[in-house]
Each structure stands twice: as structure tokens, then as C-alpha cells.
Amino acid sequence: MDVNRVWEARARITPYVNKTPLIRSPVLSEQTKANVFLKLENVQPTGSFKVRGAANKILSLSQAEQSRGVTTFSTGNHALAVSSIARHLDMKAVICVSHRVPKAKLDAIRRYGVEIRNDFDSQDDAEAFCSQLEREGLTVIKPFDDPSVIAGQGTIGLELMEDLPHVETVVIPLSGGGLLSGIGLALKANNPRIRVVGVSVERGAVMYESIQAGKPVILEEKETLADSLLGGIGLDNRFTLSMVQQLADEILLVSEPSIAAGMAYMLEAHRMGVEGAAAVGLAAVMEQKLKVDPGENIAVIVSGNNVDLSTLLRVTQQYSSSTNHLT
Numbered sequence: 181m182d183v184n185r186v187w188e189a190r191a192r193i194t195p196y197v198n199k200t201p202l203i204r205s206p207v208l209s210e211q212t213k214a215n216v217f218l219k220l221e222n223v224q225p226t227g228s229f230k231v232r233g234a235a236n237k238i239l240s241l242s243q244a245e246q247s248r249g250v251t252t253f254s255t256g257n258h259a260l261a262v263s264s265i266a267r268h269l270d271m272k273a274v275i276c277v278s279h280r281v282p283k284a285k286l287d288a289i290r291r292y293g294v295e296i297r298n299d300f301d302s303q304d305d306a307e308a309f310c311s312q313l314e315r316e317g318l319t320v321i322k323p324f325d326d327p328s329v330i331a332g333q334g335t336i337g338l339e340l341m342e343d344l345p346h347v348e349t350v351v352i353p354l355s356g357g358g359l360l361s362g363i364g365l366a367l368k369a370n371n372p373r374i375r376v377v378g379v380s381v382e383r384g385a386v387m388y389e390s391i392q393a394g395k396p397v398i399l400e401e402k403e404t405l406a407d408s409l410l411g412g413i414g415l416d417n418r419f420t421l422s423m424v425q426q427l428a429d430e431i432l433l434v435s436e437p438s439i440a441a442g443m444a445y446m447l448e449a450h451r452m453g454v455e456g457a458a459a460v461g462l463a464a465v466m467e468q469k470l471k472v473d474p475g476e477n478i479a480v481i482v483s484g485n486n487v488d489l490s491t492l493l494r495v496t497q498q499y500s501s502s503t504n505h506l507t
């Protein structure tokens with residue numbers, strides 16, 4: 181895939197997405213003796229970076245395709261992004277999700293006035309139903325395994341190069357791999373020495389296991405705080421498996437308690453509520469799983485904020501008595 185697609189994506193999606201802030205983390209910088217920055221994708225319009233890829237894909241469709249409408253299967257944030265763009269463009273959209281998707285996410289999707297189907301046991305079942313809608317004329321907007329989606333997510337890499345030209349390491353939450361593929365493509369085209377680190381959860385590291393196996397594998401879905409990282413990479417994966425294989429220098433796995441600590445850290449130190457998936461990069465730094473050189477310039481992608489308030493309160497409450505070391 182050519183990096184030009186990322187530049188084209190940027191021009192196309194600019195009216196629909198925010199250029200997000202990159203802020204320094206004094207606490208994590210102090211702790212690691214490095215310069216740790218946070219890329220705040222939690223402040224995107226739909227609460228996650230997914231709006232970048234969805235906007236780029238949908239805006240690339242022909243007029244005829246746009247008038248027939250779109251559909252998607254997703255654990256929530258991608259669905260939200262597709263719904264929001266479809267609403268902007270006044271298009272039909274059908275969202276298919278598994279019944280595990282948290283209520284906060286479904287409520288948020290519903291606000292865009294799109295059709296929701298959530299009577300599926302797994303993402304794979306939701307995907308199968310999507311394919312049926314495709315035969316009826318709708319375009320499936322895939323959450324990650326599509327060059328237009330990857331290029332959209334890659335615009336984060338362009339922003340990082342502008343705001344932190346000497347970035348040396350980028351830490352990226354990793355599930356289907358669209359985010360890592362896009363950012364890795366944009367950064368390594370500019371400087372192949374930039375270290376690209378993916379972070380997945382111990383409970384359900386599908387991309388990690390697939391790379392080990394050399395082909396897409398299926399894992400049983402387990403409960404995790406990082407529910408946005410659930411879901412397979414697709415047995416017919418065409419792009420992200422090989423791109424992550426090429427672009428990721430390391431893949432780290434983090435535990436549930438350290439994800440909780442990452443969420444608590446964002447609330448305590450930065451007064452921001454973020455979801456578990458967005459905290460895995462922070463968890464890798466805080467748990468010292470990420471090897472760091474003194475003075476190294478590190479950007480951690482904080483990918484989204486769609487978490488039930490009750491979950492956020494429960495998780496952070498557990499840490500409220502032990503967070504003095506964070507501030």
C-alpha cells in the first residue's frame with residue numbers, strides 16, 4: 181500500500197475529523213525518564229479515531245453506492261463512526277453488532293438515527309448478516325481490513341510527524357490492526373527507524389496469535405475492560421495481517437489490572453475518562469513492559485472514550501486509594 185493514500189485521505193476527511201491534541205505526560209515522562217506524549221483521539225467527534233477511516237471509506241464511494249447505503253459489523257466505535265458520517269451525508273446505514281456491545285455504545289449509535297441489529301451472539305455472526313445485506317446492494321464498511329480505512333487511520337501518523345518531528349517510538353492499541361497499519365505506514369515512509377509497538381490484551385490477542393501462527397486464528401471472546409479490542413481479524417484477512425507483520429517492531433500484551441490503572445491514570449492526572457482499549461498503551465508504559473531509552477520521544481495513542489460511566493467509576497474507584505503515586 182502506498183503512503184500517498186494517507187495524504188489523499190487527509191485532504192478528503194479534514195472537514196469531518198479533528199486534528200487531535202498531542203499533550204506531554206509529566207508523570208509518565210518522569211517515571212520512564214523519557215518524553216512521553218499522549219495523542220488524544222478520545223476527543224474526536226464520535227469519541228474515537230474510527231471516524232477517520234470511516235469518513236475516508238464512505239467519501240470514496242461512488243454516488244450510486246452512496247445512494248444505496250452502507251452497513252457494518254463492529255464492536256461499537258466503528259459503528260458509531262459510520263453512523264455519524266452516514267448521518268452527515270444523509271445516507272441509509274444498517275449497523276450489525278453482537279449483544280455483548282455495552283449499552284453506552286448502543287445508545288450513542290441510536291442517537292444518529294440509524295438502523296441497529298444487535299441480536300447476534302458474536303461478531304462473526306454479525307459479519308455474516310452484513311454480507312447478506314451486501315448482496316442486497318448495501319456497501320459493507322469494514323472496521324479495519326480495507327485500504328481506505330487503513331489510510332484514514334494513517335492520518336494520525338501525519339499529525340504526529342508535524343507535532344513531534346523527532347518521534348522515535350509510537351505505542352498503538354492493536355486489535356484488527358487498521359490503526360497500527362495506517363500509522364505505521366505513514367511514519368515508516370518518512371523514517372523507517374521509528375519504532376512501532378502494538379499493544380493487545382492478554383485476554384484475546386488475536387493479531388499476536390495470528391502472527392505467531394502465520395495465518396488468521398480464532399480465539400474465544402472473553403470479557404475484558406478493553407472491549408473495543410475484541411473480535412477476530414477475519415479468516416479471509418487481506419491487508420492488516422501482512423501489514424502488521426511488516427510494520428510492528430514489537431507486540432506487547434497487558435493485563436486487566438494494568439488497563440484499569442491506565443484508565444485511572446487518565447482520570448486522575450488528565451481529568452479525562454477513557455475506555456479500556458484506549459488505556460492499553462498507557463498500561464504498557466506504566467507496567468514497564470515497554471523498554472525505554474532515557475530521553476526517548478514516545479507517543480502513546482489514546483484511542484477512544486466510549487465507556488459506560490458505571491464501568492469507569494467502578495474501575496477508577498478501585499484505584500482511588502492507591503493513586504497518590506500517579507500525581
Ligand SMILES: *Cc1c(COP(=O)(O)O)cnc(C)c1O
Binds near residue numbers: 257324
Ligand atoms: C478499534 C479500536 C482500536 C483498535 O483498532 P484496530 O484498527 O482494530 O487495531 C483501539 N482502540 C479503540 C478505542 C478502538 O475503537
